Amino acid sequence: MNRLRAGSRSIVVAAVLAVIVGGCTTEEQSNPGPTLTSTTSTTTIAPTTTSTTVAPTTTLPDTTTTTTTTAPTGPIDAVVPLLVGGSDSTGWLFLGAWQEDRWQAATDPSGNPIRPGISAGSAFAVSNLDSETAAVVGDNTEACFDGRVGPTIDVVVASPDPPGYGYNAVAVLQQAWPLKPRPVAVTAKAPDAYRALAAAAFAGEPVDASTGNIEQLVVADLDGDGDDEALVSFESVQPSAGPGAPGDLAALHLIDVSTRETDTVLLSTVDLQLPEDGPFPIIERYRVLDVADLNGDGLMEVLVHAWYYEGASVLVYTYDGSRLTEVLATGCGA
Numbered sequence: 283m284n285r286l287r288a289g290s291r292s293i294v295v296a297a298v299l300a301v302i303v304g305g306c307t308t309e310e311q312s313n314p315g316p317t318l319t320s321t322t323s324t325t326t327i328a329p330t331t332t333s334t335t336v337a338p339t340t341t342l343p344d345t346t347t348t349t350t351t352t353a354p355t356g357p358i359d360a361v362v363p364l365l366v367g368g369s370d371s372t373g374w375l376f377l378g379a380w381q382e383d384r385w386q387a388a389t390d391p392s393g394n395p396i397r398p399g400i401s402a403g404s405a406f407a408v409s410n411l412d413s414e415t416a417a418v419v420g421d422n423t424e425a426c427f428d429g430r431v432g433p434t435i436d437v438v439v440a441s442p443d444p445p446g447y448g449y450n451a452v453a454v455l456q457q458a459w460p461l462k463p464r465p466v467a468v469t470a471k472a473p474d475a476y477r478a479l480a481a482a483a484f485a486g487e488p489v490d491a492s493t494g495n496i497e498q499l500v501v502a503d504l505d506g507d508g509d510d511e512a513l514v515s516f517e518s519v520q521p522s523a524g525p526g527a528p529g530d531l532a533a534l535h536l537i538d539v540s541t542r543e544t545d546t547v548l549l550s551t552v553d554l555q556l557p558e559d560g561p562f563p564i565i566e567r568y569r570v571l572d573v574a575d576l577n578g579d580g581l582m583e584v585l586v587h588a589w590y591y592e593g594a595s596v597l598v599y600t601y602d603g604s605r606l607t608e609v610l611a612t613g614c615g616a
Contacts (some may be wrong), residue, residue, distance in 0.1 A: 285416055294525060296531055308324045337348040358457060358578035365419075365432060365453040366571075366596045367405070373425035374430030374453055377596055378610035380577035385598075385609040405456040408437050411500065412467050414461060417453070426614035437547065442569065442587055448594030449587050459578040464503045464581075466573045472496040472514065475542075480535050481517035483546045488553040489531045493518040500570045501539070504582045504601040511601070512537040513530070513570050513584060525591035526563035528556040534568040534586060536606055547599070547606050548588065566590045583609075592616045 329545035359380050376398045378414040379386045389395055400419055408415045417437040425432035435453055442450040454461065459478070477496055492521035498515035515534035550566040564606040584599040584606055593615010599606035 284590070285435065290550045294468060308549075337501065342427055346501045353490050356579055357383070358458070358459070360575060362455050362457060363400055363454075363611070364598075365398075365400075365435070365577060366403075366407075366449045367432075367451055367453065368442065368447065368449050372434075373423040374435055374463055375425040375430065375432050375449075375612055375614065376417070377612045387610060388612045400433055401456075402433065406435065406450050406453040407456050407461060408435060408439070408453045409461050409569065410439070410451040411466065412440070417458065419453070428614070435533075438564075442589075445567070445589055445594075448589045449571060452574070452585055452596070454574070454576060457578060459575060459580075461574040461576075462539075462582070463580055464506060464582070466500065466502040469499050470497065472499040476512065476514055476537065477516070477585055479537055479542065479544045480533065482532060483535055483544055483549070484531060484551070487549075487551050488555065489518075489529055489530070489604065489615055491518075491531060493529070494531055498569055500573060501580060502571070502573050504584070505603055507603070509538045513573075515569050517567060519565055519567060524563075526552045526565035528552055528563065529554045530565040532565055532567045534570070538604075543604075546606050548586065548597075564590050571596060588613075590615070 294472075300598070305600035308443045321460060322400075325479055326459045357380060359382050359388055361379055363379040365374035365375035366377045378388045378394070379398065384509055387602065389393040402419060402421050404415055404419050408417050415437050416599070417435050419435050422431040422433055437451075442448045476499065478495075480492040480496060484494075494516050495518065496514055496516050498512040501510050502513075503509065503516055504511050514535040514537055515533075516535060517530075518585045519532060520527045530552040531550070534547045535549055536545040537543070548566075548568050552563045552565055553560075569587050571587040573582050573584055583586050584601065586597045586599065588595050588597060593613060595611060595613025596614070597608055600609050601607075
């Protein structure tokens with residue numbers, strides 16, 4: 283069977299999109315839902331991580347890149363809308379917002395899309411792991427086939443690698459604080475100790491994790507305490523096998539560089555013994571899109587690009603010093 287746990291998006295995003303598709307007619311495109319500033323609802327999401335601590339066979343390298351910093355007294359008391367986009371010319375999709383004292387989802391409690399109320403010409407910062415660019419937004423255009431619209435942004439964004447579609451940047455309403463108050467290191471290479479920790483998280487799953495490899499390693503001091511955290515994308519996905527194949531596996535792990543504790547943030551597998559008449563095999567894959575301070579509190583959020591064969595999404599996580607907690611998510615797919 284297909285197994286998706288710890289915050290998997292293939293099922294959750296599809297369910298959300300089904301609500302949006304059902305309620306988004308041509309007439310509603312001009313008035314798709316409440317404005318961002320008029321809503322007073324909040325979204326509370328329980329942590330979705332699981333933990334495992336494994337003693338690696340080798341010593342983890344010293345990846346410390348930062349020193350302890352003094353965080354601001356708190357997040358900004360303002361509305362900060364967030365957009366996500368990719369390499370094509372369609373509109374940028376509303377991800378949600380920091381709304382004065384809380385995270386505001388892109389939909390209201392009934393599942394209706396919220397209008398962010400962004401005016402053409404507004405200044406935004408477009409950011410990902412590679413760069414940060416100042417830009418202004420244009421007029422609204424189609425942002426998803428389900429009728430949602432979003433502004434265009436005149437900035438070149440490389441395609442996600444992989445899969446060549448989906449989302450590869452976040453646009454944040456321009457503010458005074460630095461999006462990256464501390465360095466963020468990115469590499470495709472990682473020591474064997476990281477690989478052992480990532481593979482150990484699949485214990486008990488119906489796959490052979492020894493076939494997996496680290497595809498992305500992002501290291502940063504998320505909370506400014508002087509200790510680094512490592513975000514590890516680990517997977518084994520068979521090429522040209524369609525949406526998924528028996529034995530496929532993928533995960534995103536958070537590893538504390540000092541304690542070596544590993545939290546599994548997202549995980550997807552396809553059972554090695556998947557019967558011929560079993561469910562359609564689908565593997566979901568993950569990459570860190572960005573690590574940035576989205577609300578001006580000096581703490582950096584983690585943005586994750588998740589995708590499967592006919593859809594993609596972006597998830598935002600906050601860090602409490604030990605685990606990541608999902609606070610925002612949006613996507614487009616069947």
